[in-house]
Every structure is written in C-alpha cells, then in structure tokens.
Amino acid sequence: MTRLSFTVLIFLAAYFGSNIRPNVATLDPKTVCYYESWVHWRQGDGKMDPEDIDTSLCSHIVYSYFGIDASSHEIKLLDQYLMITLHDMEHFTKHKGNAKAMIAVGGASMSDQFSKTAAVEHYRETFVVSTIDLMTKYGFDGVMIDWSGMQAKDSDNFVKLLDKFDEKFAQTSFVMGVTLPATIASYDNYNIPAISNYVDFMNVLTLDYDGPWAYTVGHASALPEQLKTLEAYNKRGAPRHKMVMAVPFFARTWILEKMDKQDVGDKASGPGPKGQFTQTPGFLSYNELCVQIQAETNAFSITRDHDNTAIYAVYVHDNHAEWISFEDRHTLGDKARNITEQGYGGMSVYTLSNEDVHGVCGDKNPLLHAINSNYFRGIVTEPTVVTVTPVTHTTEHVTDIPGVFHCHQEGFFRDKTYCAKYYECKKGDFGLEQTVHHCPNHSQAFDEVSRTCVDHAKIPGC
Structure with a gap:
C-alpha cells in the first residue's frame, strides 16, 4: 500500500471520493469467506476445522475473531488453547491454498476497547505493531478491522488508526480491509472518502434487515435493501469496486402468531426454536435447515419472491408454524450476478460454518458454488452445475391449513x-x-x- 501524507490524503479523498463510480463491471470479484474459530468445538456435522475449507471457492479467508488487550493494547487471542496449543492458526494458514488468509479483529463486544486504543498515538502504534508481528509469525496476509458500533466521536481516530496501518504496511503486500454497518444511523459516523483510500476493500454488513427481534416476519436480506445500503456508501465516496456485499448462509426464524397468516409483514409471537448445532433461538444455519427440510418435506411450504430476490419457508409442526427467511443457491446466484454487473467488488460470506461444507444435503458447498459460478466477469460462461440430493415429494400428506394455499403439483x-x-x-x-x-x-x-x-x-x- 502506497504511503500518502495524511493531510493530503484527506483533502484528495474529500475532493475526489464522492465522484468514484465505475461504469464497468468488476472483472475479478472477491469472495470473502469468514471462518469462526469456535466452530471447532461443535459436534457432528456442525463442527468445522480449517481443513474443511474449500479454498478454491474463496479469494480471502478471514479467521475470526481476535481482540485487543485492555492493558497492553496489543492484539489478543480470544481462545489461546485452540489457536496456539491446538495449532489452529497454523492449520488455517497452511491450508489457505491460493486464497489470502486474513485475521479479523473486533466483533460486537470490542467497540469500547477499539475506541480507547484508537484515541492515543502510542496505543495505536502498539496495536498495529503487535498485529503485524502476529501476522508475520503465523503466515497471515492481511487484517480486517471489524469495529462494530463505532460512534461519530471515533471517526477521526478510526482514520488515524488506518493511517498507522498504512505507515507500517509500506513496502509490504499485506491486505487491509474494514467492515461497515448497514444501519442508516451509522453511515455518517465514517469518513468514507478517507477510509476508501486506505483499504483494499470494504465489507458492508448487508445482513439482518429483519429478524425475530421484530414481532413481524420479513426478508432478512432482500436484495433491494442491500443495494440501497451499497448505494448510500457509494454516494458518500466508497468506490463500487472496493465494496463487497455480505450475504448470510444462515436463516432467521419466527413463530407465527396465527398459523393462517403467513405473508411478509404478518405478526409473530417470538423467535423460532434453536438449531441442533447453532443453539440460538431464531437462527438456523443452512446446513441445519436443509437437513430439516429434506427430513420433513411435506411439513414445509416454500415461497420464492423474485421481486426481492428472496425466499422463505413456512414449517408447520406441533400445532404451530415457523416462518423462515433464508438464502439458497438461486437467490445467491442472482445476487452475485446483479452486484457484479453493477461494478461492485463481490460478496462476503457469513459464515463458512453455516454452509453445507460436509455435503450432508448433496454436493459440498452449494451456496459458495452458486456465488462463484454466477459472478459477472466480463464474459459469459456456463455456471458450475451443483446438485442437491433429490427429495421424494408426495402430496397426499401435505400439511394444509384452511385458507392458506399450498402447492400439491406443478x-x-x-x-x-x-x-x-x-x-x-x-x-x-x-x-x-x-x-x-x-x-x-x-x-x-x-x-x-x-x-x-x-x-x-x-x-x-x-
């Protein structure tokens, strides 16, 4: 990364940043794959290790998460036994293939510590140097700064922190990335023109526009909402080719208040039950959901919403109905094509552990294959054919609810x-x-x- 004078950079970014909008499609889209180290501790098909990652489907693989030590302001390992004693980080970088192996620092619980560290020059220096030392020791290629919940008062210090990374990254090939929120109230907390000039890419968290915290059901990641977020950052100075759009490999789930009220916007009584592996109410990984649908096909009614590039399922069982917003290979393929045709930089995946990495429902990694085979790269290619194990669908035992349409035949x-x-x-x-x-x-x-x-x-x- 080329070193620029901090003052000159801010001026140039403010002057030119808002005018950056390529009219050509991205020719080399990124697929940024987040890997959560703690999934090592899950059981059965929910467990995932670095060896399970198909690195041919990811341009960047992000090992998450690291923290910041409150006393020393150095980078901090959040599970030292797993990361070092069990050699998890070494396994991760050893199996990176041609992908860039990155670390993610931050997460939901690290906002206050980021604020304290970024506010003082000496603390910034300590944090950046310790991060570089760790990356060098274990063979990582870059860092993602995931400063969740950053406030407007931290905006200048965030840029100063990136400036320090830029200074220390001079004459190296380290990759720099940041994560940006999708909440409208947060957009102006960030000096987007300045940030854009320091980073190789920006991961925009276009996730969870709806969820079980709201007592009405809705699409968790409808494409029109995702595009509005990307456009808002573009208008504030973020170049399209530097933005990657986050997509969920998980479902958000609700319990419907009334079984016969199943449309978007209908009322829910609360979150759906927790899954076998993820153990979180209102949340299912794709690999949990696909197994459930295949096991109880006739209890599910699946609706595709082409206007929103979205899909949802209603699962009727035990005298109640669950409403499930999820992604499949068709919605993700359509999104991949759409955003790269508009010149955006690709997609980020949340997260690899939610994918069908073990092929329990058919071929391995169907969602990742769908994304990569549908990117627009300037030429038309035949998409990779990925199969899902066929489901025997009988119609005589379909769970019907009076007043609710259910498909019985094509x-x-x-x-x-x-x-x-x-x-x-x-x-x-x-x-x-x-x-x-x-x-x-x-x-x-x-x-x-x-x-x-x-x-x-x-x-x-x-």
Missing part, C-alpha cells in the same frame, strides 16, 4: 379468495415451491386454462 393456480392473485408451483431443490403473482389490474382474474389475466367477469365466481 402448474399455475388461482387464489380461492382473490382472483387477481395466482400461484406458480414448480420443483425446486427441496420439493415443490411456489411463487406468488398478481394480475396487472385488480379487476382482472387469472384464467388457469389460458394462464393469462382476463376480465374477471369471464371467470365464474370472480
């Missing part, structure tokens, strides 16, 4: 109560899934024979 079907609404049912990765459509005019009705919208008077009962 085709197009008119809603029983609103004739301008109709459903498209077709086979997906996990059996039949439905897409909801509406006629252009509410006075029309969908004709199942011609598969067109016609005047409602032509359809008996409409």
Whole structure:
C-alpha cells in the first residue's frame, strides 16, 4: 500500500471520493469467506476445522475473531488453547491454498476497547505493531478491522488508526480491509472518502434487515435493501469496486402468531426454536435447515419472491408454524450476478460454518458454488452445475391449513379468495415451491386454462 501524507490524503479523498463510480463491471470479484474459530468445538456435522475449507471457492479467508488487550493494547487471542496449543492458526494458514488468509479483529463486544486504543498515538502504534508481528509469525496476509458500533466521536481516530496501518504496511503486500454497518444511523459516523483510500476493500454488513427481534416476519436480506445500503456508501465516496456485499448462509426464524397468516409483514409471537448445532433461538444455519427440510418435506411450504430476490419457508409442526427467511443457491446466484454487473467488488460470506461444507444435503458447498459460478466477469460462461440430493415429494400428506394455499403439483393456480392473485408451483431443490403473482389490474382474474389475466367477469365466481 502506497504511503500518502495524511493531510493530503484527506483533502484528495474529500475532493475526489464522492465522484468514484465505475461504469464497468468488476472483472475479478472477491469472495470473502469468514471462518469462526469456535466452530471447532461443535459436534457432528456442525463442527468445522480449517481443513474443511474449500479454498478454491474463496479469494480471502478471514479467521475470526481476535481482540485487543485492555492493558497492553496489543492484539489478543480470544481462545489461546485452540489457536496456539491446538495449532489452529497454523492449520488455517497452511491450508489457505491460493486464497489470502486474513485475521479479523473486533466483533460486537470490542467497540469500547477499539475506541480507547484508537484515541492515543502510542496505543495505536502498539496495536498495529503487535498485529503485524502476529501476522508475520503465523503466515497471515492481511487484517480486517471489524469495529462494530463505532460512534461519530471515533471517526477521526478510526482514520488515524488506518493511517498507522498504512505507515507500517509500506513496502509490504499485506491486505487491509474494514467492515461497515448497514444501519442508516451509522453511515455518517465514517469518513468514507478517507477510509476508501486506505483499504483494499470494504465489507458492508448487508445482513439482518429483519429478524425475530421484530414481532413481524420479513426478508432478512432482500436484495433491494442491500443495494440501497451499497448505494448510500457509494454516494458518500466508497468506490463500487472496493465494496463487497455480505450475504448470510444462515436463516432467521419466527413463530407465527396465527398459523393462517403467513405473508411478509404478518405478526409473530417470538423467535423460532434453536438449531441442533447453532443453539440460538431464531437462527438456523443452512446446513441445519436443509437437513430439516429434506427430513420433513411435506411439513414445509416454500415461497420464492423474485421481486426481492428472496425466499422463505413456512414449517408447520406441533400445532404451530415457523416462518423462515433464508438464502439458497438461486437467490445467491442472482445476487452475485446483479452486484457484479453493477461494478461492485463481490460478496462476503457469513459464515463458512453455516454452509453445507460436509455435503450432508448433496454436493459440498452449494451456496459458495452458486456465488462463484454466477459472478459477472466480463464474459459469459456456463455456471458450475451443483446438485442437491433429490427429495421424494408426495402430496397426499401435505400439511394444509384452511385458507392458506399450498402447492400439491406443478402448474399455475388461482387464489380461492382473490382472483387477481395466482400461484406458480414448480420443483425446486427441496420439493415443490411456489411463487406468488398478481394480475396487472385488480379487476382482472387469472384464467388457469389460458394462464393469462382476463376480465374477471369471464371467470365464474370472480
């Protein structure tokens, strides 16, 4: 990274930063894969070690998380027994392949300590030097600063911290990255033009726009919301090619208040039950969810929302219904294509441990394959074909709820109560899934024979 005068950099960034907007698509997108060291302690198929990472599917692999020592202000190992005694860090860098191996410092509990360390020149020096020493010792290629919850009062000190990294990284090939939040209230806490000039890329946390903390159900990561966040940072000076868009490999889950009220925006009574491996209410990893769907296909109704590049499932069991917002290889493939066609820098994955790394539902790493095979790279290529184990789908035992449509076979079907609404049912990765459509005019009705919208008077009962 080239060293620039701090004062000159700020001036240039402010002058030019807001005008950076490439009109060409990214030709070399990044796939930034987060690996959480603590998943080593999980059991069964929930456990993951560095050897399980397919490094051919990641451009950068981020080992998370490290902290900052409150007394010395040096980088701190959060699980010394795992990281050193069990040689976890050595295994990680040994198996990095052609990917860049990075460390992530921070997380949700480290905001106050970041604020204290970044505020004092001597502390910044100590932290940066200790970070470089650790990376050099264990063979890491760079660092991600994940300063969650940074306040406006810390903005200048954050830039000073990045300036110190830039100074110490001079004449090295270390990679520098930062993580930015998706909350609107936080955008202006960051000096984006200055940050953009110090970093190789910015990981934008376009996750959790909805979740079980809200008592209404909704898409956790709808593409229109994600694009609004990226555009907001772009307008503040972040170059598109330096931004990677975070995507979840996990689901957010709710318990519906009423089993027959299953649309986006309907009420929930609380979070869904915890998963076998992740053990967190309202949260399921993709590898937990895919196993559950394959085991109880007929208890699930899956709906695809093309307008939002989103998908959700309703799982009916034990006299209640769970509403599950998740990603599959189709939504992720569409998102990968969309953002790289617009010139954004790629995607970051949250997290590798949530992927089907062991292939329990079919081929290994279906989500990562979908992302990488759908990036726009300036030429049209055939996407990699990844299969998911076929599901035997019988219709006679499907769990039906009065007043709620459920696919029983492939085709197009008119809603029983609103004739301008109709459903498209077709086979997906996990059996039949439905897409909801509406006629252009509410006075029309969908004709199942011609598969067109016609005047409602032509359809008996409409």
